[in-house]
Amino acid sequence: MISPDFRFEGFGADSWSRLLALPSRPGLKTPRGRETVRLLVIVDTRGRVLRANHSLQGRLSGLGRVTPADLPSLAAAHGVDQVLFVEEGASETLAEAFQAQVQPADDFLDQWLLLLRQIRALQNDGALAVWPDPIGGLPVPSRSAVLQAMNLFVPPHRSALLAISDGGRPHAFALIQRGRSLVEGLLGPEALPDLIDMDLCEVLRRPKQAVGRLNARVAPVHLGVFADRRVIAPLLSTFQPGRWARAAVRRELRLYPVPPQAVLGLAADGLLGALPSLGQRARGPLMRLLAHLRRAETVVGSPGLPFPPPPMDR
Amino acid sequence: MPLYSGALHYFRLARGHWRDALQAIKDLGLPMVETYVPWAAHETAPGSFDFGTARPELDLGGFLDLSHALGLKVFLRPGPHINGELTRFGLPSRVVHDPRCQARSPLGRPVYNGFPPQMFPVPSFASEVFRGETAQWYRAVAEVVRPRVWPDGPVVLIQVDNEGALYFRNGPFDQDYRPEALAVYHRELERVYGDPATLGEGYDTTVERFSDVSPPTHFDATTLEALPRQLDWQSAHERLVQEGLAALVDSLRDAGLGRLPPVHNLPLAELAMPLPVPALARTLDIVGLDYYHRGAEFETIKRRTLYAAGTLPFAYAPEIGVGGPPWFTSLSADDSLFCAMTATAFGLRGFNLYMAVDRDRWYGSPIDARGHARPRAEAWRKLLGALTALEVPRLTRDAKVGIVVPQIYRRLARATHLLGGMVSPAALEIAQARPVDGCRDECFGLSGPPQILFWEALGHFSAALTRAQIPYVLIDSDAEEGRFACLNIIFTPSYEFMDNGLWHRLQASARQGATIYFGPHVPARDSRMRPADFETVGRMIQVDPEDAQALSTLIDHELGSYASPYQADTPAVEVTVHRAGHADRVLFVMNKSDEAVHATVTVPRPMRLRDALNQAYYDATERFALLLPPLSCRMLEIDAHRVPNGVPRDD
Numbered sequence: 001m002i003s004p005d006f007r008f009e010g011f012g013a014d015s016w017s018r019l020l021a022l023p024s025r026p027g028l029k030t031p032r033g034r035e036t037v038r039l040l041v042i043v044d045t046r047g048r049v050l051r052a053n054h055s056l057q058g059r060l061s062g063l064g065r066v067t068p069a070d071l072p073s074l075a076a077a078h079g080v081d082q083v084l085f086v087e088e089g090a091s092e093t094l095a096e097a098f099q100a101q102v103q104p105a106d107d108f109l110d111q112w113l114l115l116l117r118q119i120r121a122l123q124n125d126g127a128l129a130v131w132p133d134p135i136g137g138l139p140v141p142s143r144s145a146v147l148q149a150m151n152l153f154v155p156p157h158r159s160a161l162l163a164i165s166d167g168g169r170p171h172a173f174a175l176i177q178r179g180r181s182l183v184e185g186l187l188g189p190e191a192l193p194d195l196i197d198m199d200l201c202e203v204l205r206r207p208k209q210a211v212g213r214l215n216a217r218v219a220p221v222h223l224g225v226f227a228d229r230r231v232i233a234p235l236l237s238t239f240q241p242g243r244w245a246r247a248a249v250r251r252e253l254r255l256y257p258v259p260p261q262a263v264l265g266l267a268a269d270g271l272l273g274a275l276p277s278l279g280q281r282a283r284g285p286l287m288r289l290l291a292h293l294r295r296a297e298t299v300v301g302s303p304g305l306p307f308p309p310p311p312m313d314r
Numbered sequence: 315m316p317l318y319s320g321a322l323h324y325f326r327l328a329r330g331h332w333r334d335a336l337q338a339i340k341d342l343g344l345p346m347v348e349t350y351v352p353w354a355a356h357e358t359a360p361g362s363f364d365f366g367t368a369r370p371e372l373d374l375g376g377f378l379d380l381s382h383a384l385g386l387k388v389f390l391r392p393g394p395h396i397n398g399e400l401t402r403f404g405l406p407s408r409v410v411h412d413p414r415c416q417a418r419s420p421l422g423r424p425v426y427n428g429f430p431p432q433m434f435p436v437p438s439f440a441s442e443v444f445r446g447e448t449a450q451w452y453r454a455v456a457e458v459v460r461p462r463v464w465p466d467g468p469v470v471l472i473q474v475d476n477e478g479a480l481y482f483r484n485g486p487f488d489q490d491y492r493p494e495a496l497a498v499y500h501r502e503l504e505r506v507y508g509d510p511a512t513l514g515e516g517y518d519t520t521v522e523r524f525s526d527v528s529p530p531t532h533f534d535a536t537t538l539e540a541l542p543r544q545l546d547w548q549s550a551h552e553r554l555v556q557e558g559l560a561a562l563v564d565s566l567r568d569a570g571l572g573r574l575p576p577v578h579n580l581p582l583a584e585l586a587m588p589l590p591v592p593a594l595a596r597t598l599d600i601v602g603l604d605y606y607h608r609g610a611e612f613e614t615i616k617r618r619t620l621y622a623a624g625t626l627p628f629a630y631a632p633e634i635g636v637g638g639p640p641w642f643t644s645l646s647a648d649d650s651l652f653c654a655m656t657a658t659a660f661g662l663r664g665f666n667l668y669m670a671v672d673r674d675r676w677y678g679s680p681i682d683a684r685g686h687a688r689p690r691a692e693a694w695r696k697l698l699g700a701l702t703a704l705e706v707p708r709l710t711r712d713a714k715v716g717i718v719v720p721q722i723y724r725r726l727a728r729a730t731h732l733l734g735g736m737v738s739p740a741a742l743e744i745a746q747a748r749p750v751d752g753c754r755d756e757c758f759g760l761s762g763p764p765q766i767l768f769w770e771a772l773g774h775f776s777a778a779l780t781r782a783q784i785p786y787v788l789i790d791s792d793a794e795e796g797r798f799a800c801l802n803i804i805f806t807p808s809y810e811f812m813d814n815g816l817w818h819r820l821q822a823s824a825r826q827g828a829t830i831y832f833g834p835h836v837p838a839r840d841s842r843m844r845p846a847d848f849e850t851v852g853r854m855i856q857v858d859p860e861d862a863q864a865l866s867t868l869i870d871h872e873l874g875s876y877a878s879p880y881q882a883d884t885p886a887v888e889v890t891v892h893r894a895g896h897a898d899r900v901l902f903v904m905n906k907s908d909e910a911v912h913a914t915v916t917v918p919r920p921m922r923l924r925d926a927l928n929q930a931y932y933d934a935t936e937r938f939a940l941l942l943p944p945l946s947c948r949m950l951e952i953d954a955h956r957v958p959n960g961v962p963r964d965d
Binding site: 009049 | 401407411419420421423424425426430431432433435485487488532637639640644645646647650672673674675676677678682683688690732733734735736737751752753754755756766
């Protein structure tokens with residue numbers, strides 16, 4: 001979530017594309033590997049269909065009346081993966097409600113949370129629905145909850161570094177800078193060398209030194225992620241319990257510095273991943289993970305972490 | 315001078331890098347630099363401006379002088395809206411938050427634009443206070459610019475505002491309900507109806523004064539007779555944009571910059587927006603289209619360029635995306651090059667590389683912020699060198715066939731859009747859907763929904779002509795008469811009602827010998843839904859655009875002589891030929907598929923063709939073969955004076 005003073009620089013077309021391509025985009029393909037088929041249904045206030053559009057078949061007619069409760073059966077009947085249901089006038093209601101409450105001083109986070117609350121209100125009124133709804137029923141987070149979540153990765157006035165290699169060569173880089181509350185900067189690979197007097201190969205070879213210079217010259221680094229793209233891409237694309245922890249234990253994924261929240265997160269991930277086999281191999285991945293974490297270094301962004309540093313620059 | 319330029323934001327670069335960056339633009343082969351002039355950055359207090367006194371990077375005069383010294387012309391864009399990924403689109407906070415400047419929603423609330431990094435209330439195109447503030451800003455800019463206008467200085471072009479699509483809040487009932495904007499609506503009613511009684515007759519009510527009429531705040535028409543009220547509101551939006559831009563042109567003139575040709579750029583999805591393109595072209599000297607397209611959007615690049623080529627005096631792109639902002643579709647370097655070449659292939663005759671020089675909130679420029687060329691700059695240098703050497707801006711692409719885009723059906727499509735302004739028709743098109751995908755599927759007593767069918771008909775006509783390899787253009791129904799007079803064959807969607815002005819134009823063309831194919835219906839009502847006589851004259855022939863087989867047969871039998879003499883042997887490939895006088899000069903060969911294609915192109919006579927970018931050549935007696943990578947375009951110089959063995963031809 002970005003601030004009005006957000007800076008974005010240091011990306012060429014290729015380096016930006018590589019960064020965006022790191023996670024595959026699960027929304028575009030179904031698990032069966034084909035394009036997602038969608039159905040848009042727009043109804044009047046009595047549920048009469050004013051427009052139905054199938055992403056493969058075009059306009060559909062003869063749908064009669066539809067309510068949000070009908071979406072699963074509608075999806076099955078028309079062979080679609082997703083259905084979006086909108087009541088006529090919902091967009092205008094959303095706009096008016098937002099415009100009535102937004103304040104001139106609101107930042108982008110305030111504005112988006114307000115918008116999400118209005119969208120949720122429309123969902124509750126049955127004027128807007130999506131099927132399947134992966135976050136249905138979850139409350140819209142508060143501003144402080146979002147900021148707390150951001151604090152896990154990059155607290156105020158700190159930064160986070162992503163340095164991804166491809167067979168040892170520089171691949172994708174990003175330095176995220178947090179201001180007092182929101183993200184104030186996203187710097188790319190062309191901006192980094194000037195900031196720290198190191199080229200990108202050196203950053204990959206000597207992450208500790210790179211982080212040290214960023215600490216001194218830009219903002220204290222709270223979290224640094226160093227990995228090969230073949231390791232990080234599946235981690236970012238899908239969540240499978242234990243994968244992050246396994247990658248860390250095998251040192252395919254190197255976190256430096258590693259904040260306490262990340263340690264806890266990795267431990268939890270390792271625990272989740274190990275649960276099925278805990279009976280047989282109680283000292284398996286969990287113990288290796290703990291051993292690894294004990295070697296992690298206490299840095300500016302993670303005060304009190306009681307582990308020594310990993311031997312990353314050796 | 316060819317209208318090729320590159321964008322550089324002086325206010326975002328360290329002043330010490332200006333010279334290298336400008337030189338790098340020149341080294342790319344660009345004769346002109348383009349820059350925005352950001353109001354919010356220069357304004358220090360209401361009515362007070364810093365043009366370099368306090369902050370050296372704001373020295374606009376110094377920047378213009380340096381450009382002049384380096385031999386570059388300047389295309390200046392002082393807003394007031396400039397976007398440029400600046401917070402609030404470069405407008406001062408005090409202005410956008412001044413209620414007297416703001417556009418108003420149906421409930422009288424400010425209308426918010428949703429762009430990052432902060433949503434903001436958009437100004438009203440009709441607000442007198444906003445216009446006054448803008449006039450003051452223009453006067454300040456003019457103080458710096460006036461002595462530097464060509465020939466005394468480098469400034470040759472000036473743009474008013476930016477992508478004048480009501481700040482991207484152009485849903486049918488988003489705005490503008492503030493009193494000055496309603497006055498525009500009432501003037502539009504007066505223009506259309508002449509007197510209140512006639513309006514009352516049309517609306518089936520009593521009207522004593524135009525100013526008594528309230529605009530619709532939602533779509534409530536269920537019958538054909540109730541549609542004009544909705545269409546008039548959409549028409550008023552177009553007038554609002556036109557009057558707003560005209561007022562800015564007047565302010566520029568009042569500020570002493572009247573010698574500069576005014577330009578305006580239209581955003582993506584212009585056909586889905588309340589943009590009266592031909593009317594804007596009459597208000598401004600140059601109206602162009604902005605291009606931000608991935609290679610996979612070949613059909614969109616083609617359609618938009620053919621519309622510009624068929625409708626506007628000069629097909630120009632004030633912005634062709636080289637890279638992009640982080641919050642828009644990611645464009646690769648190959649996407650940008652393919653887009654520029656494809657648009658040129660279909661008739662684009664000038665463009666501004668946006669951005670040529672890197673800056674904050676942008677990626678992918680060919681020149682970095684210190685003025686160093688990035689590796690991809692070489693491809694642009696080669697392309698620009700070839701375009702200049704072959705004098706492509708002077709070439710013509712003959713197209714005697716046109717497809718009409720009727721304004722009235724566009725307006726109805728906007729009026730019947732069901733997803734409001736948060737997901738506007740334009741937003742649908744930008745998201746790779748069709749702008750009519752959110753329209754209500756209602757027929758109003760007609761045989762089908764014209765608001766949807768017209769878009770499909772345009773596609774059917776285009777596909778049939780493309781299959782037959784017949785060069786064509788798209789022409790706005792309100793385009794200048796002269797644009798219609800150039801065409802021998804005209805296709806137009808027509809339903810049970812039509813704008814009689816368009817019908818009269820079609821009749822006039824038919825009387826001059828053109829053949830008009832219209833359909834599927836003979837109109838029986840005019841744009842106010844009154845019964846009217848739509849007489850056919852000359853060769854006006856009814857066709858059904860949805861009958862693909864019949865359409866293909868008709869085109870094969872009747873229009874064979876219009877087919878290009880250069881024919882590709884596969885539907886994955888399209889070719890266009892561009893002429894200098896009567897001589898074929900450049901052939902573009904495009905692979906629009908995402909797979910490599912071995913194509914054979916038939917030529918009308920023996921010739922040598924030389925690739926203008928890599929110097930490879932092909933000798934062709936009747937045809938030549940070439941391998942085209944996925945989504946690629948080749949620009950081939952035609953040398954008809956050399957026979958295939960490379961020997962100069964005797965004649």
